[in-house]
Amino acid sequence: MTEQLGEELPVQETRRRSFLTGALAVLCGGLATLPPVVAAVWAFLDPLRRSSGAATFLPLTDLTNVPADGQPRQFPVIADRVDAWTGFQAEPIGAVYVKRDEGADRVEVLSATCPHAGCFVELDKAAGCFRCPCHNSSFTLEGGIVAPSPSPRSMDSLECQVSKAGAVSVKWQNFYTGIEDKVARK
Ligand code: FES
Known part of the structure; x- marks a missing residue:
């Protein structure tokens, strides 16, 4: 039982790290696309650009x-x-x-x-x-x-x-x- 726990811990740790890495990549990707999205929304809302x-x-x-x-x-x-x-x-x-x-x-x-x-x-x-x-x-x-x-x-x-x-x-x-x-x- 103790040996099984000892083997599972590294696996869980590896999964946790890969989850955090994936989440960080998604966050960075989202932040990178934020400026153009904000600019597009702003341009759309501006009265002189709308028409x-x-x-x-x-x-x-x-x-x-x-x-x-x-x-x-x-x-x-x-x-x-x-x-x-x-x-x-x-x-x-x-x-x-x-x-x-x-x-x-x-x-x-x-x-x-x-x-x-x-x-x-x-x-x-x-x-x-x-x-x-x-x-x-x-x-x-x-x-x-x-x-x-x-x-x-x-x-x-x-x-x-x-x-x-x-x-x-x-x-x-x-x-x-x-x-x-x-x-x-x-
Ligand atoms: S643009 Fe004025 S007559 Fe053609």
Whole structure:
């Protein structure tokens, strides 16, 4: 009986050690995969990554920078941008035209991205319209399409807010180009 116990003890000790070694290997493997998993979850949860141009209100300008004369003014949309591993602070992620009609205390905001293929739409002050230099689409100052234009739809309007203090913010979104319907990118 005593001899049997003496033989079993090393066997049990060996099993215990191999169990601990296996558990340690699993733990180390788990820790090694933790950073990419955390980064992936974080990237998924970040509002600017969830959609290229997610529906996020971003500060744009002050109302005093938009005279009530019906003339569109161009403003960059600035936001902290995040790639998979790197964060970029206060970078331009798009541009908009903001217009305030005479006597109005509200503004209208149009995306400067052409709905045809995504080029930057320019303001032609002399002609009193918007033009896209890529394929010659034209739009009215209200963003309506001017025929003949290859763009399948009018310029994309964006929701905006003006605070009591006069801070203008825009709900920045990107939309699919080349289609008639205005569909936000997810
Ligand atoms: S991208 Fe603007 S007209 Fe084609």
